[in-house]
Amino acid sequence: MDEEPERAKRWEGGYERTWEVLKEDESGSLTATVEEILYQSKKRRVIKSHEQVRLGMMRHLYFVIDCSRSMDDQDLKPNRLTSTLKLMETFVDEYFDQNPISQVGIIITKNKRAEKLTELSGNPKKHIDALKKAVDTPCVGEPSLYNALSLALNNLKHMPGHTSREILIILSSLTTCDPANIYELITTLKSLKVRVSVIGLSAEVRVCTVLTRETGGSYHVILDESHFKELLMLHVKPPPASSSSECSLIRMGFPQHTVASLSDQDAKPSFSMSHLDSSSGAGLSLGGYFCPQCHAKYTELPVECKVCGLTLVSAPHLARSFHHLFPLQAFLESPTEKLLKNRFCQACQRELEDKTPVEKHTWSQTTEKASNRRMTLKTAEKNGEPSNHNSGDALLLIW
Amino acid sequence: MHGENTQLHAERPQPICRMVFYTFISSEGEISLLVVVVDVNPIWWGQHAQSEPEFTLSKCLDAVMVMGNAHMAMTRTNQLAVIAAHCQDSHFLYPSKRLKGNDDTSSSRDGKYELLSVTNNLIAEEIRDIMSKTELTGNSTDTLLAGSLAKALCYINRISKEVGVAQEIKSRILVIKAADDCALQYMNFMNVIFAAQKQNILIDACVLDSDSGLLQQACDITGGLYLKIPQKVALAQYLLWVFLPDSEQRSLLVLPPPAHVDYRAACFCHRTLIEIGYVCSVCLSIFCNFSPICTTCETAFKIQLPQMVKPKKKKPKLPA
Numbered sequence: 001m002d003e004e005p006e007r008a009k010r011w012e013g014g015y016e017r018t019w020e021v022l023k024e025d026e027s028g029s030l031t032a033t034v035e036e037i038l039y040q041s042k043k044r045r046v047i048k049s050h051e052q053v054r055l056g057m058m059r060h061l062y063f064v065i066d067c068s069r070s071m072d073d074q075d076l077k078p079n080r081l082t083s084t085l086k087l088m089e090t091f092v093d094e095y096f097d098q099n100p101i102s103q104v105g106i107i108i109t110k111n112k113r114a115e116k117l118t119e120l121s122g123n124p125k126k127h128i129d130a131l132k133k134a135v136d137t138p139c140v141g142e143p144s145l146y147n148a149l150s151l152a153l154n155n156l157k158h159m160p161g162h163t164s165r166e167i168l169i170i171l172s173s174l175t176t177c178d179p180a181n182i183y184e185l186i187t188t189l190k191s192l193k194v195r196v197s198v199i200g201l202s203a204e205v206r207v208c209t210v211l212t213r214e215t216g217g218s219y220h221v222i223l224d225e226s227h228f229k230e231l232l233m234l235h236v237k238p239p240p241a242s243s244s245s246e247c248s249l250i251r252m253g254f255p256q257h258t259v260a261s262l263s264d265q266d267a268k269p270s271f272s273m274s275h276l277d278s279s280s281g282a283g284l285s286l287g288g289y290f291c292p293q294c295h296a297k298y299t300e301l302p303v304e305c306k307v308c309g310l311t312l313v314s315a316p317h318l319a320r321s322f323h324h325l326f327p328l329q330a331f332l333e334s335p336t337e338k339l340l341k342n343r344f345c346q347a348c349q350r351e352l353e354d355k356t357p358v359e360k361h362t363w364s365q366t367t368e369k370a371s372n373r374r375m376t377l378k379t380a381e382k383n384g385e386p387s388n389h390n391s392g393d394a395l396l397l398i399w
Numbered sequence: 400m401h402g403e404n405t406q407l408h409a410e411r412p413q414p415i416c417r418m419v420f421y422t423f424i425s426s427e428g429e430i431s432l433l434v435v436v437v438d439v440n441p442i443w444w445g446q447h448a449q450s451e452p453e454f455t456l457s458k459c460l461d462a463v464m465v466m467g468n469a470h471m472a473m474t475r476t477n478q479l480a481v482i483a484a485h486c487q488d489s490h491f492l493y494p495s496k497r498l499k500g501n502d503d504t505s506s507s508r509d510g511k512y513e514l515l516s517v518t519n520n521l522i523a524e525e526i527r528d529i530m531s532k533t534e535l536t537g538n539s540t541d542t543l544l545a546g547s548l549a550k551a552l553c554y555i556n557r558i559s560k561e562v563g564v565a566q567e568i569k570s571r572i573l574v575i576k577a578a579d580d581c582a583l584q585y586m587n588f589m590n591v592i593f594a595a596q597k598q599n600i601l602i603d604a605c606v607l608d609s610d611s612g613l614l615q616q617a618c619d620i621t622g623g624l625y626l627k628i629p630q631k632v633a634l635a636q637y638l639l640w641v642f643l644p645d646s647e648q649r650s651l652l653v654l655p656p657p658a659h660v661d662y663r664a665a666c667f668c669h670r671t672l673i674e675i676g677y678v679c680s681v682c683l684s685i686f687c688n689f690s691p692i693c694t695t696c697e698t699a700f701k702i703q704l705p706q707m708v709k710p711k712k713k714k715p716k717l718p719a
Contacts, residue, residue: 057683058680162680247679247680247681247693249678249680249700250678251677252675252676256662257659257660292674292675314662316592318664319586320589321683322586322683323590323593347549347550347553348557349557
């Protein structure tokens with residue numbers, strides 16, 4: 001919210017006549033204009049990200065959740081903590097879908113202390129299970145920003161240089177109880193190139209503003225639950241990599257998936273850590289992925305081999321990250337008047353109708369979905385299909 | 400027109416296939432949409448017409464029509480769409496623009512269910528149009544499969560939106576592939592696969608000639624079936640037996656086992672499949688050997704030099 005130099009707050013600015021923006025349609029309802037405004041802001045946000053910037057594809061993200069007394073507040077239904085944890089589950093799913101080779105860890109802070117809920121790992125199930133169990137934690141005491149940040153930092157500083165190190169804090173309390181000077185910790189974070197972002201649930205807190213500004217993160221305060229979800233989803237996309245992050249060649253293995261083997265070496269590999277997903281359940285199974293370097297078996301990818309330390313991925317996981325590197329070009333809007341005779345959508349075989357506020361029967365609406373869907377449309381164009389020869393450039397394309 | 404109809408009679412399912420017509424009644428109001436993408440690459444079909452004259456494109460389309468009719472006859476709410484994938488573009492065979500134009504094609508001559516005869520006639524007319532009128536320009540002889548799949552996904556999305564939230568719709572795509580894979584379409588293909596996976600759309604593959612790694616991955620990721628047909632003349636039989644039942648019914652049947660999918664990556668320098676490779680952290684390109692500069696994004700890599708170990712000073716031996 002604040003940039004340097006600090007700009008004026010909203011209440012310090014001029015008098016805005018916000019009622020002039022809204023226009024009623026014939027029946028007197030405002031939904032159409034509201035939808036239009038939301039739509040335009042969404043469009044602007046996505047267009048803004050179409051620059052050629054190097055992205056941090058392998059991400060190590062630590063989540064810090066505030067479990068202090070203020071999370072018991074009922075302004076998000078049923079209470080802030082439950083709502084936050086539920087949204088986090090969706091976030092973890094989306095995150096691993098868009099960044100399959102990244103890792104996430106969760107820290108909670110309450111009672112002036114911070115503790116780790118889950119370690120940094122690339123397995124979404126573990127995190128989701130831990131989040132489900134965390135709904136019952138009592139919200140007591142005050143959070144401690146310093147302790148949470150130093151706990152995350154102790155783990156992140158050992159990560160290799162080519163990965164992006166991030167911390168995302170969800171802070172609902174307006175106070176924090178720190179054992180030492182937090183501004184020194186902020187300089188340490190900055191020197192170690194850790195990027196901290198904060199989502200506030202109550203109000204803007206000055207120390208968070210300074211923290212995010214120094215480390216290059218973003219700070220937002222939510223308005224309501226849907227805004228909360230939107231802000232969370234902003235962090236799913238890989239952030240631009242800092243200029244000083246190292247680029248290196250990472251050695252990775254691409255194991256084959258064996259389905260049914262007749263050999264009797266079916267035992268699961270024995271790991272040094274006590275509880276991992278592959279050792280729960282029956283234990284023995286026929287197929288799996290064998291590490292090409294040490295032949296240890298795993299059931300799922302991507303994973304880091306415990307025996308030899310090789311990162312194991314499969315080619316579709318890397319392909320999943322390509323759509324961040326080659327983003328879809330923005331669609332061009334052209335008005336219906338330019339379409340002369342052939343108002344026919346080539347993709348879905350439907351008549352194009354006039355753009356009305358409520359129903360937008362255009363190429364976009366029938367193909368409008370998550371960004372994935374826009375990609376599929378673009379592939380049709382990229383493959384050199386002339387589509388509609390007559391009105392190829394005049395098709396009404398609103399995405 | 401008459402010729403096509405009589406040929407269809409000859410292709411009516413044999414008794415052994417008749418028992419494959421399941422009488423499962425799906426739950427009320429559930430719509431099942433099947434989109435068939437047929438590879439009509441004229442170069443491949445032309446070459447094969449000489450080596451195997453008994454299996455031509457028209458026979459293949461007859462088999463597709465049989466399967467389409469069977470699908471629509473099973474439940475009243477089932478829907479069908481057929482797309483032909485050509486070398487440079489793809490066309491909808493059914494439903495096509497002609498559907499809206501001609502309202503006088505309704506009377507079928509042999510008392511067949513009207514919808515089926517309209518469908519068959521439309522498909523026959525459209526494919527005749529396409530094969531006679533499309534001209535090949537340029538050098539590429541590969542089928543535009545990724546684009547056709549993208550069109551199929553767009554169509555499925557449109558139907559899902561039209562049907563509304565109240566009714567469930569289950570969709571799947573069946574790809575009948577003739578020509579070989581085109582490596583240039585890899586990115587587009589993967590995008591289509593991930594989009595289908597997100598929307599819970601199955602992609603099945605029926606491969607006529609040579610194995611296709613891309614389709615194997617597609618079927619594995621989306622949960623569909625992959626089958627390479629040993630005998631092309633029996634295409635109708637395979638389509639009805641293996642690809643006609645939808646995903647719920649497949650769990651009750653014994654179907655061909657999943658193919659062994661090769662998920663190894665191909666290195667960018669030699670295009671060979673490798674098991675251990677080096678991945679650039681910026682552009683994610685894969686190399687088989689360590690090189691100081693990434694050829695795709697031209698980043699210079701930091702090479703970890705071994706640290707200098709200071710030689711330990713030996714303590715001078717004390718004279719005895």
